Amino acid sequence: MMEVCHERAEFSAACERARGEGGRVGLVPTMGALHAGHLSLARAARRDGADFVALTIFVNPLQFAPGEDLDRYPRTLEADLDACRELGVDLVFAPARDAMYPAGFQTEVRVTGITRQLEGEHRPGHFDGVTTVVAKLFANTGRCHAYFGRKDFQQWRIVERMARDLDLPVDVVGMPIVREADGLALSSRNRYLSSDERERALGIARGLRSAHDAWQAGTRHADALSKLVRQEVEPAFDRIDYVALASPDTLERVDGEVNEGVLLIAAHVGKTRLIDNLWLGVDTRP
Amino acid sequence: MMEVCHERAEFSAACERARGEGGRVGLVPTMGALHAGHLSLARAARRDGADFVALTIFVNPLQFAPGEDLDRYPRTLEADLDACRELGVDLVFAPARDAMYPAGFQTEVRVTGITRQLEGEHRPGHFDGVTTVVAKLFANTGRCHAYFGRKDFQQWRIVERMARDLDLPVDVVGMPIVREADGLALSSRNRYLSSDERERALGIARGLRSAHDAWQAGTRHADALSKLVRQEVEPAFDRIDYVALASPDTLERVDGEVNEGVLLIAAHVGKTRLIDNLWLGVDTRP
Numbered sequence: 001m002m003e004v005c006h007e008r009a010e011f012s013a014a015c016e017r018a019r020g021e022g023g024r025v026g027l028v029p030t031m032g033a034l035h036a037g038h039l040s041l042a043r044a045a046r047r048d049g050a051d052f053v054a055l056t057i058f059v060n061p062l063q064f065a066p067g068e069d070l071d072r073y074p075r076t077l078e079a080d081l082d083a084c085r086e087l088g089v090d091l092v093f094a095p096a097r098d099a100m101y102p103a104g105f106q107t108e109v110r111v112t113g114i115t116r117q118l119e120g121e122h123r124p125g126h127f128d129g130v131t132t133v134v135a136k137l138f139a140n141t142g143r144c145h146a147y148f149g150r151k152d153f154q155q156w157r158i159v160e161r162m163a164r165d166l167d168l169p170v171d172v173v174g175m176p177i178v179r180e181a182d183g184l185a186l187s188s189r190n191r192y193l194s195s196d197e198r199e200r201a202l203g204i205a206r207g208l209r210s211a212h213d214a215w216q217a218g219t220r221h222a223d224a225l226s227k228l229v230r231q232e233v234e235p236a237f238d239r240i241d242y243v244a245l246a247s248p249d250t251l252e253r254v255d256g257e258v259n260e261g262v263l264l265i266a267a268h269v270g271k272t273r274l275i276d277n278l279w280l281g282v283d284t285r286p
Numbered sequence: 287m288m289e290v291c292h293e294r295a296e297f298s299a300a301c302e303r304a305r306g307e308g309g310r311v312g313l314v315p316t317m318g319a320l321h322a323g324h325l326s327l328a329r330a331a332r333r334d335g336a337d338f339v340a341l342t343i344f345v346n347p348l349q350f351a352p353g354e355d356l357d358r359y360p361r362t363l364e365a366d367l368d369a370c371r372e373l374g375v376d377l378v379f380a381p382a383r384d385a386m387y388p389a390g391f392q393t394e395v396r397v398t399g400i401t402r403q404l405e406g407e408h409r410p411g412h413f414d415g416v417t418t419v420v421a422k423l424f425a426n427t428g429r430c431h432a433y434f435g436r437k438d439f440q441q442w443r444i445v446e447r448m449a450r451d452l453d454l455p456v457d458v459v460g461m462p463i464v465r466e467a468d469g470l471a472l473s474s475r476n477r478y479l480s481s482d483e484r485e486r487a488l489g490i491a492r493g494l495r496s497a498h499d500a501w502q503a504g505t506r507h508a509d510a511l512s513k514l515v516r517q518e519v520e521p522a523f524d525r526i527d528y529v530a531l532a533s534p535d536t537l538e539r540v541d542g543e544v545n546e547g548v549l550l551i552a553a554h555v556g557k558t559r560l561i562d563n564l565w566l567g568v569d570t571r572p
Contacts, residue, residue, distance in 0.1 A: 008453060012453075104447075105451050106397055106398045106399040106400070106447065106451065107395065107396065107397050107398070107417075107447065107448050107451035107452055108395070108396045108397075108398060109393065109394070109395050109396075109421075109452070110393065110394045110395075110396060111392055111393050111394075112392045112393070112394060113392040114392070131393075135452055136451075136452055136453050139452055139453040139454050139455070140453050161390075161392065161393065162393050165391050165392065165393035165422075166393055166395070166421055166422055166425055167294060167298075167422050167425040167426050168425050169425070
């Protein structure tokens with residue numbers, strides 16, 4: 001039987017109980033509106049040996065800037081719970097805002113270096129909100145393996161950095177992007193897209209695919225690889241925030257001939273902002 | 287037999303082992319140069335029922351601003367270890383700087399509200415350094431009671447706030463100031479004082495004493511109480527950073543007639559900066 005709880009104390013106690021019985025806890029932090037990407041994380045937790053899989057659903061206001069889509073962010077709790085039940089998740093923690101941020105709350109967890117560029121530049125304060133809520137979720141869960149999707153590549157590296165820097169007993173695991181058959185990366189925000197916008201959104205997958213093929217064929221020049229993405233995205237999207245080849249460790253842009261890198265992209269189609277990426281030499285063809 | 291360790295993993299394992307045997311852990315975080323105030327914290331931990339008392343010694347560079355006394359801060363490890371042994375401390379954790387902040391470290395824990403005024407105003411960044419290192423010490427210790435001296439009154443409230451906001455399994459306990467017979471609050475920095483400066487430093491205790499007496503006699507006006515402190519401190523000290531009556535919860539200054547408050551002071555004598563305070567209606571006569 002899957003448990004559902006809304007209070008921190010209940011959630012913590014359930015995780016501690018599971019560990020007390022010798023169990024290993026797998027944590028999947030989400031904002032709900034679950035799709036196959038999220039579910040792949042819960043499956044990975046189980047496959048890695050978690051005896052107790054906990055999935056959290058919390059649309060974290062701290063990581064939305066004023067003017068972003070906090071209010072319209074999709075909330076589909078009943079469907080989410082059904083999906084978790086079907087998958088055999090043990091516990092869903094779905095706190096209300098006040099359960100996470102009671103009156104008087106005033107603490108922030110910030111990673112300073114690898115948060116500056118890319119998403120950090122275009123969404124000021126976003127990552128501070130992410131690391132703050134994730135630090136809290138980690139504290140409430142206790143020792144665990146925690147699963148994050150690599151679609152939010154920078155977020156994954158930042159959370160990993162935060163856990164290491166603060167000596168948290170959490171193994172942060174980044175899992176591959178899950179895509180539709182036509183290459184569109186799964187995202188809760190895809191449901192904002194009109195059918196025309198969805199069609200145009202495929203420009204990203206086309207661009208990453210051609211960068212992937214070029215990499216396989218031996219292209220190593222940062223500009224050449226970025227350009228292959230831009231060529232597909234520019235005509236299809238209304239605005240590009242960035243197309244960048246960055247170091248997978250520091251998230252700094254890399255130039256010239258490179259041995260490794262992640263191609264990262266953020267762009268707007270209509271009112272919807274999409275992000276995607278390709279870890280060159282690691283990810284499969286988009 | 288007291289254990290001494292320098293590596294985080296060893297420290298964490300020892301705390302976890304103690305808890306695993308059903309023991310309660312009492313933590314006393316210090317920067318070393320131990321005096322009777324620190325030792326009173328270790329004693330309080332034991333008296334409160336700790337089965338395992340851990341004391342940490344780490345001069346935390348993050349909480350010193352450029353130009354402050356990081357380099358000359360007293361380091362007396364051998365004497366500190368002797369004092370801990372004599373007191374029956376179970377474990378001393380004395381990490382090197384790199385054990386706490388290895389290359390690439392870039393995470394900060396910040397309390398935003400109650401850090402702004404008083405010490406926060408005069409030592410920018412100081413409390414961010416404190417909360418960052420304490421969050422790490424708490425993570426390494428795990429579930430515990432942690433003891434702080436109320437001489438650093440604002441620090442105590444900030445650490446308590448941080449632990450609560452981040453859902454850390456730590457009970458933060460603030461213990462009364464320990465004073466010399468003549469009223470001087472114990473501080474590792476007292477050893478900087480020449481005998482003339484030490485004499486002048488007593489102005490603080492005299493001021494707090496007369497505020498204490500006035501409070502006992504029914505004086506409730508914030509300005510009147512502050513003025514009693516200023517009258518004694520101004521002639522004796524070279525510079526006053528602040529004398530303030532503040533709320534013990536928010537650390538905001540309070541005005542007019544008050545029902546509760548902490549008189550806080552920071553002032554310089556020669557090259558030494560001293561802080562002290564009196565929790566009106568709670569603390570005994572300085």
